[in-house]
Amino acid sequence: MRQFPWDDLQYFLAVAQEGKLSSAARRLRTSHVTVARRIERLEQGIGAKLFQRSPTGYTLTPMGQRLMEPAQAMALEADKMLSVVGDGALPLTGVIRLSVPEGYGNFFIAEKLPHFASQYPNLTIEMVNIQQIVSLSRREADVSVSLSTPKAGSYHFEKISSYILYVYASRDYLARNRAIKQREDLAGHPFIGYIEDMIFTPELNYLGEIIPGLRPSYQTSSVFAQLKACRAGYGLCVLPYYMGAMFDDLVAVMPRIIPIHRDYWLVCHNDMIDAARIRPLIEFIRRETNTAREWFNGFPKQFV
Incomplete structure (x- = not known):
């Protein structure tokens, strides 16, 4: 049996989700050469091509598509392991993508999120405030502040304001x-x-x-x-x-x-709610939004 390079799965997931080596490299805080080398090693270990290369980027082959679900499951289990180890025992690493409505993003959370990022310097925080282009169901975001609740699927959701x-x-x-x-x-x-x-x-x-x-x-x-x-x-x-x-x-x-x-709703997959790298962000959003409830529900001083 071939030796399987488990550590390379994070590179596989990054390329699969970003579609480009350069974007995956920025996300992982490494070089595109390292990402390419890790993908090549993973393909050699599996014995199959995982991506189709083209001038526009990387797309999954049928084998790559088959690998996505177990790779995502492994990433989630790794997060759960950090939760078991305990807060502060290991520095939180990885990428968190937060999807938010444009108004909430630009006029509220954008000025607060850098304070969260500074507390977790080994995490990469991505805020997407063009919500219609990001799908939580396709796991294109880890956490979402949404204007409505999911109609189907296994989600945790709660009204935050x-x-x-x-x-x-x-x-x-x-x-x-x-x-x-x-x-x-x-x-x-x-x-x-x-x-x-x-x-x-x-x-x-x-x-x-x-x-x-x-x-x-x-x-x-x-x-x-x-x-x-x-x-x-x-x-x-x-x-x-x-x-x-x-x-x-x-x-x-x-x-x-x-x-x-x-209403604003906080939404994430049920299997992500207690992930070590996700939980601090969820708690931060809850706290900041709850503190601003009066600001969200004020009455104008100037009116006709």
């Missing part, structure tokens, strides 16, 4: 346009919102809750771009309170009449 959104407009826009005195008046104003056929979760479809059939005349897939358009004076926009409250030039419109309520 509710949050409130309001309709906002710039002071300049409100000064230049007819007054908004009742809900029906909103239909006469242009709205900024998401591109309708790119809304990846019903929780982002706000406008129908304001007025049935209301459609945005300026559409973008980015809430940051929506914020920019609103501050530029294009029209009205639905924004989380914790975003709108950051800018003195934004005014909430009828916030007592039109609050929109949503």
Whole structure:
């Protein structure tokens, strides 16, 4: 029986998930030459090709696809072993990929996550805030802060906070346009919102809750771009309170009449919840989000 190079499986997983040697090398904090050498050694040990090489990257062969599930299982068992050994006995290493909604990512957790990373210098933290391109079910992320709960699969999920959104407009826009005195008046104003056929979760479809059939005349897939358009004076926009409250030039419109309520959920696979490298991040997200509950659910000081 051939000697199996178990240690090389982490290189296999990194290349399989990243698709490129250079990306896998950055993730593992090594050189692409080392990654290539380890993949070659693993293939020699198994006696089969695991990847198809091409100018665009590496894709799994049928044998590579067969190896993915047991390799992921071994990685999870290694994490569990660290949990058994005990906190602080060994430095936590590896990569954690966190998937977050754009608003929560850019306007809340992004300034806090570096403090977590500095406490665990041997961990590589990846924050993906374009949530629609990352699939938790395909294990493209380890942990997700989501706007909804999974509909199927073996997941741990917990509500970490509710949050409130309001309709906002710039002071300049409100000064230049007819007054908004009742809900029906909103239909006469242009709205900024998401591109309708790119809304990846019903929780982002706000406008129908304001007025049935209301459609945005300026559409973008980015809430940051929506914020920019609103501050530029294009029209009205639905924004989380914790975003709108950051800018003195934004005014909430009828916030007592039109609050929109949503929730943030922490989601990960059941077999990851107690993994040694994952658990500290989950606890960090819980703590930071819980501390900011009032900020997520505030009421605007400036409104009409």
